[in-house]
Amino acid sequence: MATPLSAAKTLAALKAEGLTVHEHEGWRTHNRDAATGKKFGPVIGVLIHHTAGHNDRELCFRGRTGLPGPLCHAWLGKTSGLWLLGHGRANHAGAVDLDVLNALRAEKPLPHDDQANADGNDCLYGLEIENLGNGRDPYPDAQYRQAVLWAAALCRAHGWSEKSIAGHKEVQPGKIDPSFDMDDFRAAVRKQLARKPGGAATTPVTTKPGKATKPRVDLSRLVSAAKTDPGARQGHVTYMTGTNLTEAALVKLGYLDKTYAGDGSFGTTTVAAYAKWQRHLGYGGSDADGIPGKISLSRLGERTGLFTVVA
Ligand SMILES: [Zn+2]
The missing domain is CATH 3.40.80.10 (Peptidoglycan recognition protein-like)
Structure with missing residues (x-):
């Protein structure tokens, strides 16, 4: 205050x-x-x-x-x-x-x-x-x-x-x-x-090991993006940051072409790419429907080092 x-x-x-x-x-x-x-x-x-x-x-x-x-x-x-x-x-x-x-x-x-x-x-x-x-x-x-x-x-x-x-x-x-x-x-x-205003660093900026915070993806918001965006108008954005991080991870692992990533919309191509990742993890049928789940999303974040998951 x-x-x-x-x-x-x-x-x-x-x-x-x-x-x-x-x-x-x-x-x-x-x-x-x-x-x-x-x-x-x-x-x-x-x-x-x-x-x-x-x-x-x-x-x-x-x-x-x-x-x-x-x-x-x-x-x-x-x-x-x-x-x-x-x-x-x-x-x-x-x-x-x-x-x-x-x-x-x-x-x-x-x-x-x-x-x-x-x-x-x-x-x-x-x-x-x-x-x-x-x-x-x-x-x-x-x-x-x-x-x-x-x-x-x-x-x-x-x-x-x-x-x-x-x-x-x-x-x-x-x-x-x-x-x-x-x-x-x-x-x-x-x-x-950590710097003097307007000047260069006066003390080395150190990050304590393990203290660096990774971006977080909120599972429930991502799920609603995956369910809403494909059926909405082209480029509809429900949860931009979470979707972009998920897409970046799918690109990194080769499941999604870079040209489809980064616009913040969890479209049909992203759903299809996510389903491939689920199948890679051994899921099948309705468990590989391209809608993120807690385990598959956590694994995706860990494997790529790009984010952690908040459920
Ligand atoms: Zn505002």
Whole structure:
């Protein structure tokens, strides 16, 4: 719990972290506090989003019908840099899972988000990253790096670790943003926090053996992707990160052609490839139907070293 940074302190923290900061006209007083009668803060963490669009800086500043701006505190362009759009309450998180908020506050591992029973706009800083979020729109290295620096700057200013960071998809059921792995992102922030802001590493960044956390695939969400995506419109995405990890593993073992992997959709080709893997494990009949089970998925994660399974 912490008092939100003042506008001046926010700016100073971001610059000290090594960021070039663009200031949208009016950002210092642009917020939802007066309109909602709810004050922003105390703050407990930072939230990462993708915008699911392009050229949407002004949209994020103004908002849209039914959802007035600002839609984030900072907007990070694909090539146009980091922009401050708001200061105070912003409409970015919406209704989120209270259990996840409590874990963020305590810097504990995040539980699965299965409720929307708390207001995330009260207590979270929000970054919108310009990206289509379809798994095919790359995040340029420079953009990803700036997102890491933004999160690190706020964590450093508040004395938080990377465990105060979450992705929207981790706090609100049904959200898929951002379309990159949040454990990887937190690991990058952890490295940055071990450095002096803006400078090179002052202490060697070491990872304790066995402490590195692998990405996790949630079995129940993956099963619903495998049951939903094939029958839905082409490219339907139910569970992007889990599907992409599973497909990467199937590609690695030669069960799936690379051209069918990475769009986040668990389509018929992926189901067929997964069934091959099940048959390889000795399953037959309806046990080799291409719908992941706990044992086959755990084995796939172990064999490839790409992920662990949460059931
Ligand atoms: Zn979002």
